[in-house]
Amino acid sequence: MVDYFVAEFKRKHNKDISESRKAIGRLRSACERAKRMLSSATETSIDVDCLYEGIDFNSTISRAKFEKLNMDLFTNCMVPVVKCLEDAKMKKDDVDVVVLVGGSTRIPKVQQLLKKFFNGKELCQSINPDEAVAYGAAIQAAILSSVHNNKDFTLVDVTPLSLGVKLHSGEMKFFVLRNSTIPVKKSGNAYTAFDNQTSAEFRVYEGERPIAVDNNFLGTFTLHNIPPALKGHEKFDVCFEIDNDGILTVSSQHIGTTGNKKQITITNHSGRLSKEEIDRMVEEAKKYKAEDEECKKAIKAKLALQNYAESMRDMVGV
Known part of the structure; x- marks a missing residue:
């Protein structure tokens, strides 16, 4: 205008x-x-x-x-609505109530587009769109500071990107999937990647790409003094935990004689991505999905060939 x-x-x-x-x-x-x-x-x-x-x-x-004059902006308003349903794995008919929040939802054209998108469903305008977000933020602040208990309120936050570690093959092993509710705690197992391995490095990434280096690197830590053994023999318990404040703690413990444990703490400000960068990474994951699948097949074929060669070597006693 x-x-x-x-x-x-x-x-x-x-x-x-x-x-x-x-x-x-x-x-x-x-x-x-x-x-x-x-x-x-x-x-x-x-x-x-x-x-x-x-x-x-x-x-x-x-x-x-x-x-x-603003039709392109109004049309763009519908993009996050579509994306929200896709991320939640929901259909339009699964939505019971459409609540308008934010001053710009008063614009008749925005309301018209929303109503049309949800097949004529009436929009809920019973709350003050200007105050709703501030009200929710105040409640969340009260809960986090222990000023108010949360028995009457439930405010949900989610992880914007998937979290995992890089495997020896280069693939990303996911532990916390995108849109998981915070707080969250997920754990899984990892194994030594080669014979007589005495240390294990855990490189932490966030993103949606199956190849770890294509994602955002968050940090690394190394577990030492692992007893030498054949590959795959020594086992580790890897745990990803995100608390109410969004602080991520990644730990790994050797399951065996040593019981060694190491961890890394990653805050919202240490290497984490902005909203624009997160959106870009999600779009890149969709754009390069076919290429990533081919890359995963190549890695699996390479690993299968390596395992076959090693088994042949063991058979002939080389």
Whole structure:
């Protein structure tokens, strides 16, 4: 809308205000007020005194024009709705209630697109869309600080990406899957990868790609003093745990005579990805899914060949 009125001002007065931060800021505030008015009115006016070089600016805009100018943004609003259903493995018909949260859900076009997407389902507008998020954040803060118990409230957070460790083959072994509810604790086993192995390195990654190095590296730790033995003989218990504050602890303990244990703690700020980077990684996982499957087949074929060669070597006593 700002761009639209910048162009109108230039057309009327032959002056370009796009380089004036002050003028753009005042125009943006006027457009914000107009946007809110159009949620209840079909037309509203823009009035800014002395907008640029002493020139007053007056204009009008209709709801239809506003919707046309921003249709690409309204359409983009539906993308996270589709993604949310996909991540939850749900269909539209599985949704009982659609609750509107956030000031922009007052825009009639947004409501119209949502209602159409959910096959005409009525939208729940009984809560204040401006206060709902702040209210939930305040409740969560009270629960985390022990000011309020959580017997009456349940606020759920999830892991944005899958978590796991790199195997000797280069593959990613997943322990915590994407969208797992926090807090979460998952454990599994790992084994030595070659004969007479006396230490084991655990490299922790987050991401959706089956090859570990294609994901985001979070940290590493090494378990030492492992008794030498044939590969696959020595066993480790690997545990991933995320607490209420989103702090990840990865530990590994040797299951055997030593009982050695080592762990690493990863906070939300140590190497973790931003929302934009997380979205990019999820899209890359979809984009390169076919290539990743071919890579996994190649790794499995290579491992099978290695195992066959070793078994032949043992048979002939080399």
